[in-house]
Each structure stands twice: as C-alpha cells, then as structure tokens.
Amino acid sequence: MNSRIKQLYLVPALVVGVMSWTAGQGAQSYLRAAVDIAAANFAGLERDRLAVAQQRQLATSGLPMQATQLFFSGEEFNFEGQSGVQSFNIQQNFYLPKAAKAQRSYYEQGAALAEGHLVLTGQELKRQVAQAFYRLQYARQAQALAAESVLLHQDFLQLTTAQLERGESGKIPQLAARSRLAMAQLEQEKVDLQHQTAFALFNEWLQTDTLYDAKGELPFEPQSTATTGLAGNPHLQLLQAQQALAEAGVETQKAQLLPQINSGLRLQNAFGDFPLFGYQLGINVPI
Template structure:
C-alpha cells in the first residue's frame, strides 16, 4: 500500500511538473511562517492569554438578599439587601502581573515555534537541493554507462571482447537505474514534507542557486541567552515570581460592602407608629481576616519551590544549549575543512582521473574494465563531495538557528 501511495505521488508530481514553482529560501521561510498551522495555533494561544489579562479584576458574584417575616416584631416586615466582596488593589495587580507574564510566555513560545520552523524549512530546502545534485550525478553516470554498454555490446558482437565486459556494463547500468528510482521516491516524499511545512498546495521547488550555504554570523556564545528557547525557559522564573506574589496577596484581608432596605411596622424607638410604606436604609461594611492561613502559607512555600525549579531549569538549559552549540561549531569546522579539501585537491584529481582514463582508453593503454574502475573512483569523489556539502549546510543551519539567524 505504501509503495502504491508513493508511486501515485510520483506520477502526480511528474504529471504536473510544469506547475512547479521555483522559490527562494527566504520566500519559502516567509510562506511557512505565514501559513504553518502549528505556528498559527501558537499565535491563537497567545491571543487567548492576552484576553485573559482583562480577567485579573474579576469580582465575586454580587449577593442579592430578600427577607420576609417577623423580622422586627410580631408584624410581618420585608427586607431587601445587596452585598459585594472585594479584594485589596494589591491582589488584582498581582493577578494581572501573573497573567501578563503568562502572555509573554505564550509570545515567546510562538518565537520558539517560528525559529524551529525556519530551521526545518532550511533543512528540507537544502535536502531537496542535495537530492537534485545526486540526481544530476546519476544522470551523468547513466549517460556514461549507457554509452559504455553500447560499445561493450558492439565489441562483443565483433569478437573484440569477452562477455565479462558487457555484463559489467549492464550491471553498473542496472544499479544506476535502481538508484534513480529510489531517488525519485525520495523526491516525492520531500515534496510532500515541503508542502506540509509551507501549508500550501503549490508545488514549490528550490530555485537555482549555489549549493553551498554561507554562515550568516560568526560564532558568538553571548547570543545564546537571546535565543527564543532560553528566553522561554527564563520566562518561567518570571511566572513563578508572579505566582509567589499572587499567593502572598491572598493573605491580605478581603473587604465587604452592603446595603439593605427594610420595613419596621409598629411603634419605633422614637415612639412613632410606622406602617409598611415606611422604609429604613442601612449600609454594611466588613472585613475578612485570614485567621487560618497555614494552608495559604504552604501554597506560598510551594510557589517558591517552583521558582527554584525554574531557575535550575534555566541553568540546565544554558549548559545544554552551550554544549550543543560547541558541538555544532566543531561539526562546522570539520565539514568546512572537508569541503575545502575536495575543492582544492580531490575534485581536481577526480577530473584528472576521468580525462586520463578516457585518453588511455582511446589509446588502448587500458581496457574497459580498468576504465570502469577509474571512472568509479572519480565518481565516488564527486559523490563524497556532494555529501560533504550536505553535511556542511546542515551544520550551518544549526549554527544559524543558535545565532537567531
């Protein structure tokens, strides 16, 4: 089933190859940042957290009371009242600060998702560039060994060579065709992954450009603190501090304000007789004191531990990202030296081997099997160079990710 799906995708891509749209790396990254559903989801979460800030001053429900009966005397009286509980302004400001810090955390989480998405798009983009280079190398080999096979078949027909020469050429050509088929499947899978990251139905392909990336910035460990991941981890400590402030504010007294309206039938304290039409007003003010605060104090201590955990997470995160950064620098230097070796020596030697082998074959100094061995040696060098470029690009992408580039 998987093979059928991949084959169908290959046919679909080949069938509408004319609809493929070349895209630059910057345009691909911009499209992904605009369309990617995971990023959009994080942005929605940030908007949700921002809206929650307005809930910091939410008040408890207002109590509306109504009494009827023998409230003041044998006569039936009625009483209506309304009460409202409040917290001190410090409580609301602490709650607002906590919600603001949580909103900042959600914004930083968006930045983390964007940085990771940018890295993924770059990796996939240059993987597609790498596959195109492999495709061109296989096409060169296919042309080379197809010519070799025709000549070997003709030489065998004329009796100028034995069967081994033809079989060798046929085997080499068969292996090349298998690699081309596998590469075509790889292209189909990469195309699907690229469309998924960009969240588009357009068949974008990398536009022609240098296959080797350039490092956007020199190594600078001071920038690691500015990385979105580290800022997000550090923000957890700010949230913990705000949580401590909220829990402490809950030890402050609560306030209560109320108003009541009642009737008093019969003779009042002033020796006057009042009926049900006469209403009397009263204002109520109260204060709620946290006499039993042990549990709340434990919550404060718990929040303090959360701050310590956040601080330790930041320290561990810095150690981890510094280690990864140093490893990425080491990888970059290693692959840079490898690429330089290929460009200064190995590729020139490979070209010399190819030209010399062709010349000696034409002069009759070597036979076809010897020629095949020399050509394979030259091709291996070119293939290894393509792999070295791929590894160098990946190390540069990783360094750019750490440098916020």
C-alpha cells in the first residue's frame, strides 16, 4: 500500500515551488490541497453547478410560447350544395411583456437559490474533508507515539532481564516490564486500526484512484469553516433566496392571469369563392 500512497505536498498541480513552512502553515496548505482534490471529484458540486446553469439558461428564454391552434370551422354550411363559409384557422395567443418579465425574474431567483445550494454544498464538503484530515493527523501522531511507547517498554524489558541475569533484581520487575510491553503492543494494534480507518475515510472523501496521506503536525489552530456575521451567512442567504423565489412564483402566477393578446388568421371558401382571407385580433380577459 505504501508504494501507492502519495503525500499531498508532492502533487504538482496543487503545490508550485519549494516553500518553507512552519508545522501549522504546512498542515493548512495540505488541507487546502485536499479540499481542492475533493471538490474536483465531488458529484454534489457538479450537480449544483448544473442546476445553476439550467436556471440561468431558463432565465434567458423567458415564458414559453403558447401552443398554436390549428382547426377547421364552417358557417351556414349546406351538405347538398357548395354553400356556406368554410375556414382553415390559425390562432395564437401572446402573453403581455409584463408576464415574460415576471417569469424571467422567477428563473433568476431560481438561479440564486441554486447558487445558495452550491455554496452550502462546498462548505459542507470542506468541513467533512477537514474533519477527516484532522482525524487522520491525530491518528498518525497517535500511531507514532504508540510505536515509541512499544520501543521504550522493549528497552525496559531488556534492562530488567539484564538485571535479573546479573542478580541485581528479582523476577517481579521483569514480569511487570513484560506485562507493560504487552499492554503497549495491544494499544499499538488499536491505534494502528484507528489510523487505517481514518486513512480510508480521508481517501473516501477525496475519491481518487491514488491514496493520499495527511501531512503536517498537530497542534495547530484549525481554520473554521463557519461564516461570521448574519449578512454573509450562507444558511441565511439560502433562506432569503427561498423566500425571494416564492415571492417571484406568486408574481409569475399573477402575471399569467393578465389579459393576453389573441390573434388569428383564416383561409376561407365562401359560397364557392376561394381563396378568401380573414383575421381576428383581440384580448383574452380572465373572468
């Protein structure tokens, strides 16, 4: 597995040049690189980007054209002879400009709401990656401490064994050292398992074929993903976008109940005379 592991600071697309970092600065740099990798592979962000693009595209189209009506009609028609008026009709209704403007505003508010979801998705992804990164760092350092503890207890066991062989002490110190070494080894196995779990979870968030390890040293001050102040809070902005979308939806419904322009064209056969033309122009008023 180690041959497949790459450290984040070796990724050429994310780190340019050689810089001297303190432990805290280095850890934050690696964390930013991890977030960039996760963001490039996270399907949730792509879903929200597509939703934003769709709403923006709809905003450019405005209201869809109403269906064109094609039909035949007849007046004073006599089946026994060529009499009456027969017409082939084309009829089309048009929304007033205000209705199209209201619909465009509705789609724009939909795009704003989709952008709010995109921001929240990115923030949640950053929080989850940071949490997995810190957990892996902690597990890695705990693993190193556990290994040092095993080495110390091995040295202590060797010392007590040598003292026993020279007759400088009895068997109790050696037995105590052996017992403590066994406990340290059990703790090391536990910590190794925790590290493997943290390592797997961290790479699960990155979603790449390459396995990455977290670098940098604890302690350092983690960067908070929370937004200070109500004005820039993405949760509040999302609620405001939802409210604006609902209000725009009401205005859209009102606009569609406005009078509509009614127009039509007729191709007629009137008492044997063909072709004749007719037209109609008016306003549809909701009652």
